[in-house]
Amino acid sequence: MIRAVLFDRDDTLSVTDPSVYRQAAAWTAETYGLDPDEVIRVMRRHWHEAFGGWWSLRTLADEEAFWQTYGRGIAASLSLTGAQGEALVAEFPYQAFMKPAPGARRVLTALRDRGLKIGVLSNTLPNIWPTLEAIGVADLVDVALSSCALGIHKPAPDVFRLAARALELACDEVLFLDDKLENVEAAREVGMRAALVTLGASGAQGVSALDEVLELVD
Numbered sequence: 279m280i281r282a283v284l285f286d287r288d289d290t291l292s293v294t295d296p297s298v299y300r301q302a303a304a305w306t307a308e309t310y311g312l313d314p315d316e317v318i319r320v321m322r323r324h325w326h327e328a329f330g331g332w333w334s335l336r337t338l339a340d341e342e343a344f345w346q347t348y349g350r351g352i353a354a355s356l357s358l359t360g361a362q363g364e365a366l367v368a369e370f371p372y373q374a375f376m377k378p379a380p381g382a383r384r385v386l387t388a389l390r391d392r393g394l395k396i397g398v399l400s401n402t403l404p405n406i407w408p409t410l411e412a413i414g415v416a417d418l419v420d421v422a423l424s425s426c427a428l429g430i431h432k433p434a435p436d437v438f439r440l441a442a443r444a445l446e447l448a449c450d451e452v453l454f455l456d457d458k459l460e461n462v463e464a465a466r467e468v469g470m471r472a473a474l475v476t477l478g479a480s481g482a483q484g485v486s487a488l489d490e491v492l493e494l495v496d
Contacts, residue, residue, distance in 0.1 A: 280471065280495050282395035282420075282445045286432075286456035287402065288376075290475045291386075291488075292413045295377040302370040309365075312356055320355045324348065332403045335426045341403045345372075372403070373412035379477055385488040386418040394495060397421040397452075399441045401431045421445050432456070433464035442470070453494060455485060 285291050299321060303314035328348055335341050345367055353363025386396055396419050400406060406424040410416040421444045425431040428440055442449045449469035456462050457475045465472040473494060474484035485491060 279451060280394065280453045281451040282397055282447050282453070283389055283491065283495065284397040284399055284441055284445070284452050284454045284465075284470070286458075286461065286475070287398055287400035287406070287409065289379075289457040289477060290455055291379055291382050291398065291415060292376040292409065293379050293477065295375055298370060298375045302366065305369060306356075306366055310356075310358060310362060312358075317356065320352055324352050324355065332426060333401075333431060335404055336429060337427075338405055341405055341426075344403070371408070373409040376409055376413055378413040378415065379488055381488040383414055383418065385491055386415055388492055389495065390418055392495065395420045395445050395447070397423070397441055397445050399423045399425070399432065399437065399454075401425040432458075432461040435464055435468050438465050438468045438470060442468075453491075455491065 299318050302321060303317040306312055306317045307314040332341070332344055335344055346364060349363035349367035350360040351363070352366060353360050389396060398406065398410060398419055398421070400423070402409070402424050404424050404427040406422045407416060410419055410422055421441070423441055423444060425437060428437060430437045430440070438454065439449065442452050445452060452470045454462070454465040454470045454472040455475050456465070456472070457477070459474055462472040462474045476484040476486050479486050
């Protein structure tokens, strides 16, 4: 019997909001007199280069230092001061670039109304809660786990066992949802029910809209 639903965050509960890059570029252009197109190019390049570089972070202090270095790197590429780069990151933090996947809050509310626990397990930086607050679902989540804070990342089997333990349930009482097949398969190996999320992919196998999750727990 399913007693909890454990969600991945990125491309499952949340999606990237590309319009924020334009907002950040406009703010930087107005504040520091730079070409907004160049700002967007630099921001995207630095994010691509930094992506996954946080896997060794474990504490909030580690995360703070990571963002400080990240902001200063952007600043150097734009001929700004380090303080100006940090100001840009503070004005447009990581979570600002996220928006909820369609139906996220409605589906989580429906799951809670059915008496199910809600968990989030993401390969992400130590402080996961600000991102859940930004997409408007933090108050509906019982357990939120960052792989960095745990010191173990999906698809390692033990990370799913840790998540089940945090939910105070056995693995076979948990439905896991993720957009990466290797994570779905790993969850199944430890006994969880699991489904691949393919948001917006018409005709694709898996959960193409979050409302379909409700059918999986009936």
